[in-house]
Amino acid sequence: MKITFELNGALTTVDSPPLARFLDVLRDTLGLTATKEGCGEGECGTCSILVDGEVVNACLLPAIQVFGRSVETLESLSDPAGPLSKLQESLLATDGAQCGICTPGMVMAGTAFLRQLKATGAQPCDRSIRQAIAGNLCRCTGYSKIIEGIKMAAAQGTPQESAHD
Amino acid sequence: MNPKIVGTRVPRDDGRQKVTGESLYVDDIDIPGMIYGTTVRSPVASAKVVSVDWDEGYDWTGIVRVTAKDIPGENSLPLLIDDQKILADRRILHMHEPIALLACSDPTRLREARGHVRLRYKSQPMVSQIEDSLEAEVKVFGADNVFKDIQISKGDPATILPKCHHRLEESYITGHQEHLYLEPQGMIGAWQDGVLTLTGSLQCPYYVHKAMKAVFGLKDDEVRVNQAVTGGGFGGKEEYPSLLAAHVALLARKSGTPVKMVYERAEDMCATTKRHPSEVTIHGGVDEDGHLLALDVDVVLDGGAYCTLSPVVLSRAVLHAISAYRCDHVAVRGRVVATNTPPNGAFRGFGAPQTIFAMERMMDLIAETVGISPAEVRCRNHLQNGDSTATGQILQQGVSAGAVLQKALDASDFHSKWEAYQGSHSNRNRRGIGIALFMHGCGFTGHGERDLKSRAALRLFLDPQGKPRAQVLASTTDIGQGMRTTFRQIAAETLGIAFEQVELAPANTAGVPNSGPTVASRTCMVVGGLVAEAGKGCLQELGFSGTTSEVELAAALASTGAVTCEREYEPPPGLVWDDKNYRGSAYPTYGFGCTICEVEVDAVTFETRILDVVTCQDVGRAIHPSIVEGQIEGGTVQALGFAGFEKVVMHDGTMRNHDVSNYVIPTAADIAPIRVLIHEEPYSGGPFGAKGIGEMPMDGGAPAYVAAVSQAAGVSFQQVPILAEDVFAELLKKKAVKRS
Ligand code: FES
Numbered sequence: 001m002k003i004t005f006e007l008n009g010a011l012t013t014v015d016s017p018p019l020a021r022f023l024d025v026l027r028d029t030l031g032l033t034a035t036k037e038g039c040g041e042g043e044c045g046t047c048s049i050l051v052d053g054e055v056v057n058a059c060l061l062p063a064i065q066v067f068g069r070s071v072e073t074l075e076s077l078s079d080p081a082g083p084l085s086k087l088q089e090s091l092l093a094t095d096g097a098q099c100g101i102c103t104p105g106m107v108m109a110g111t112a113f114l115r116q117l118k119a120t121g122a123q124p125c126d127r128s129i130r131q132a133i134a135g136n137l138c139r140c141t142g143y144s145k146i147i148e149g150i151k152m153a154a155a156q157g158t159p160q161e162s163a164h165d
Numbered sequence: 166m167n168p169k170i171v172g173t174r175v176p177r178d179d180g181r182q183k184v185t186g187e188s189l190y191v192d193d194i195d196i197p198g199m200i201y202g203t204t205v206r207s208p209v210a211s212a213k214v215v216s217v218d219w220d221e222g223y224d225w226t227g228i229v230r231v232t233a234k235d236i237p238g239e240n241s242l243p244l245l246i247d248d249q250k251i252l253a254d255r256r257i258l259h260m261h262e263p264i265a266l267l268a269c270s271d272p273t274r275l276r277e278a279r280g281h282v283r284l285r286y287k288s289q290p291m292v293s294q295i296e297d298s299l300e301a302e303v304k305v306f307g308a309d310n311v312f313k314d315i316q317i318s319k320g321d322p323a324t325i326l327p328k329c330h331h332r333l334e335e336s337y338i339t340g341h342q343e344h345l346y347l348e349p350q351g352m353i354g355a356w357q358d359g360v361l362t363l364t365g366s367l368q369c370p371y372y373v374h375k376a377m378k379a380v381f382g383l384k385d386d387e388v389r390v391n392q393a394v395t396g397g398g399f400g401g402k403e404e405y406p407s408l409l410a411a412h413v414a415l416l417a418r419k420s421g422t423p424v425k426m427v428y429e430r431a432e433d434m435c436a437t438t439k440r441h442p443s444e445v446t447i448h449g450g451v452d453e454d455g456h457l458l459a460l461d462v463d464v465v466l467d468g469g470a471y472c473t474l475s476p477v478v479l480s481r482a483v484l485h486a487i488s489a490y491r492c493d494h495v496a497v498r499g500r501v502v503a504t505n506t507p508p509n510g511a512f513r514g515f516g517a518p519q520t521i522f523a524m525e526r527m528m529d530l531i532a533e534t535v536g537i538s539p540a541e542v543r544c545r546n547h548l549q550n551g552d553s554t555a556t557g558q559i560l561q562q563g564v565s566a567g568a569v570l571q572k573a574l575d576a577s578d579f580h581s582k583w584e585a586y587q588g589s590h591s592n593r594n595r596r597g598i599g600i601a602l603f604m605h606g607c608g609f610t611g612h613g614e615r616d617l618k619s620r621a622a623l624r625l626f627l628d629p630q631g632k633p634r635a636q637v638l639a640s641t642t643d644i645g646q647g648m649r650t651t652f653r654q655i656a657a658e659t660l661g662i663a664f665e666q667v668e669l670a671p672a673n674t675a676g677v678p679n680s681g682p683t684v685a686s687r688t689c690m691v692v693g694g695l696v697a698e699a700g701k702g703c704l705q706e707l708g709f710s711g712t713t714s715e716v717e718l719a720a721a722l723a724s725t726g727a728v729t730c731e732r733e734y735e736p737p738p739g740l741v742w743d744d745k746n747y748r749g750s751a752y753p754t755y756g757f758g759c760t761i762c763e764v765e766v767d768a769v770t771f772e773t774r775i776l777d778v779v780t781c782q783d784v785g786r787a788i789h790p791s792i793v794e795g796q797i798e799g800g801t802v803q804a805l806g807f808a809g810f811e812k813v814v815m816h817d818g819t820m821r822n823h824d825v826s827n828y829v830i831p832t833a834a835d836i837a838p839i840r841v842l843i844h845e846e847p848y849s850g851g852p853f854g855a856k857g858i859g860e861m862p863m864d865g866g867a868p869a870y871v872a873a874v875s876q877a878a879g880v881s882f883q884q885v886p887i888l889a890e891d892v893f894a895e896l897l898k899k900k901a902v903k904r905s
Pocket residue numbers: 036037038039040041042043044045046047048057058059060
């Protein structure tokens with residue numbers, strides 16, 4: 001069936017079985033491979049995307065569920081060779097990406113968290129950041145440098161809007 | 166000369182691609198005409214194969230089918246002893262052993278087709294654990310199930326031990342650990358004009374190269390191996406990818422199209438290698454002040470169904486059994502035995518975390534017996550310059566055990582916390598603090614490096630703008646540990662040019678020399694050292710004795726043309742190793758570390774909360790401090806996972822909890838900030854003084870965590886992992902809790 005939704009700011013229609021995994025629609029149909037599959041069972045967070053601003057595991061998401069909604073993937077945050085989002089910059093500065101396979105999901109979860117901070121005016125602390133990314137596993141970093149990166153981005157006034165915003 | 170690039174936090178070479186998602190991992194790569202492959206696996210742990218047939222009622226059109234009969238030469242995967250089959254043909258030795266391969270352009274049909282392969286077999290008795298393997302009533306390997314038996318002896322422990330003031334005996338157990346690299350194993354294979362090209366998630370391109378040459382009878386230039394961006398390895402992508410490579414190559418050969426195979430998570434957890442479970446028994450003898458006088462250590466590792474790298478893992482295990490302590494009378498015996506479980510293999514630390522866990526818990530027992538603190542017993546016994554190891558290696562210099570111990574003790578406020586937490590078990594939330602002191606041999610064991618003859622090269626040339634540029638040619642891979650960045654720093658510093666003016670040749674066996682595998686904490690220290698030497702060689706060829714100005718370098722390159730210099734590893738002078746008797750210099754140098762962990766145990770839910778972790782580690786020289794911190798933080802958290810979270814439930818030869826929901830690794834919310842203190846005791850044989858750091862962080866977390874939980878709970882644990890249910894069970898045994 002035809003499913004129309006907003007993808008990274010652009011109206012998009014895909015032809016997909018309604019129950020197809022949205023992760024496969026992204027990666028295989030649309031060729032957007034930044035979103036990864038670490039487990040396929042909703043536990044690792046490497047497939048994290050934003051649907052109407054909320055963090056969602058694309059591996060558990062039936063394609064039909066995005067109908068009429070707004071989807072953001074990591075590709076929305078920067079253009080090739082273009083400027084990076086503040087969070088991406090901060091993660092570069094803190095060395096928050098080692099093997100990098102968790103990074104796309106981390107960046108999306110972190111972006112949602114930073115937007116929420118901005119909306120509520122709350123100050124981030126170690127604990128709230130840890131909670132915000134508790135659904136995103138990282139096997140390499142031990143999390144410290146990812147948390148530092150999120151903290152650094154938050155301190156810079158959370159201009160974490162994507163290049164398309 | 167003051168280094169300008171070494172020791173700084175330059176932006177990571179591949180950082181931008183990683184934070185933007187532009188990095189291409191194997192599953193992101195698409196080749197025209199490529200189809201997908203899958204593996205049909207054994208549903209039984211021990212059996213005789215009667216036949217492998219295809220369901221005749223099923224429509225096999227468009228599905229490529231491969232069994233052992235399609236293997237052109239020997240059905241064995243070349244590694245240490247070549248015992249592992251590429252596809253089981255006569256005997257099945259473990260659950261999920263590959264028996265057939267399928268490929269198809271439609272992944273959905275592929276999954277369906279897996280259910281239509283008919284395996285007929287006769288079940289055989291199985292060996293599921295170490296005890297049964299040692300009894301050897303059922304044979305999995307050879308006459309006695311022992312893959313390797315190693316003994317180390319120093320002094321006369323048999324005479325000294327009975328005379329010691331205190332004699333202690335305890336046994337320690339560690340479980341399997343799953344790597345859980347977040348990118349599952351994956352490989353693409355393609356044949357063109359008789360040349361096999363493999364692109365995969367892997368640590369060691371030349372391992373795959375060598376294995377494929379043997380399996381398909383190919384020449385050096387008929388196999389090309391590329392490393393795709395690799396989403397974590399930790400040893401799990403050291404030897405295993407060769408099997409995957411053989412599988413995709415067989416499918417691609419039969420189908421005539423490129424074939425991609427990426428494991429599903431459950432498949433990866435069930436079928437691939439894990440950390441060797443261990444049983445270590447230590448008899449220790451000390452004087453009345455707790456000085457070590459004699460040690461007798463028995464180590465048994467569970468190797469699983471095939472040998473893989475088990476003998477080498479055992480070697481590192483026994484060589485780290487006495488860890489960072491001085492003892493004149495030592496006997497260590499190690500065996501690695503076969504069971505009908507999936508083969509175990511390389512995992513960060515490579516046997517050392519298992520024996521170090523045992524030795525550290527023994528040190529705690531000694532402290533308790535003698536009546537001194539765990540810190541004090543370590544202060545009294547740690548190695549110092551001039552001491553000798555269990556193999557009789559005299560450590561002339563660079564022994565930083567005392568320094569890292571002191572720094573960690575100070576930073577963690579260990580003494581006062583430990584005092585305060587002694588015997589305070591009345592509250593609901595009970596605290597404890599634990600310490601581990603450890604060392605890790607850098608690089609390959611014994612003559613390993615000498616025999617490998619690793620090579621790396623540098624090419625220095627002028628770019629179109631007339632600026633000097635350098636290219637590093639090495640086959641070691643970046644698997645997230647930052648090797649690309651570190652090598653560029655080493656080359657830039659050596660040549661006296663900017664970081665931006667150095668690039669890395671792709672890790673492809675067709676274009677770079679064999680630098681040996683990306684393992685054993687050797688990449689920076691050994692291969693990075695070759696890069697530095699090659700850089701010096703380039704400068705010499707241009708007539709310079711050291712670094713010079715960019716203008717002069719450019720002028721020299723303009724008149725001479727590009728220069729390339731390759732260097733081969735030469736062991737440092739005086740490194741003598743007797744592999745038969747396990748005597749001499751086991752490693753060129755050692756890193757030392759101390760980890761202190763503070764926890765709170767809830768006496769009602771039995772959950773453990775980590776409050777603080779301090780770790781001080783000697784890296785020789787931190788080429789890139791953030792990368793080094795990242796290795797230490799990540800490795801320490803992996804070690805805490807090994808200690809308190811990650812339990813592989815192995816039942817009837819299979820991992821029952823083969824999913825990320827039931828095999829739990831630490832999340833950000835489970836972990837306290839890891840406070841890292843870098844200690845630098847330069848090693849003259851490493852580039853700019855660097856030692857290895859990849860594995861050492863895995864060594865200390867488990868004993869420190871278990872000691873902390875033991876103090877908090879008021880019961881002493883001798884195994885990992887310990888989960889809430891284990892704390893409960895132990896307290897129940899001690900009647901410290903009432904059954905409700
Ligand atoms: S792949 Fe979706 S949560 Fe792991």
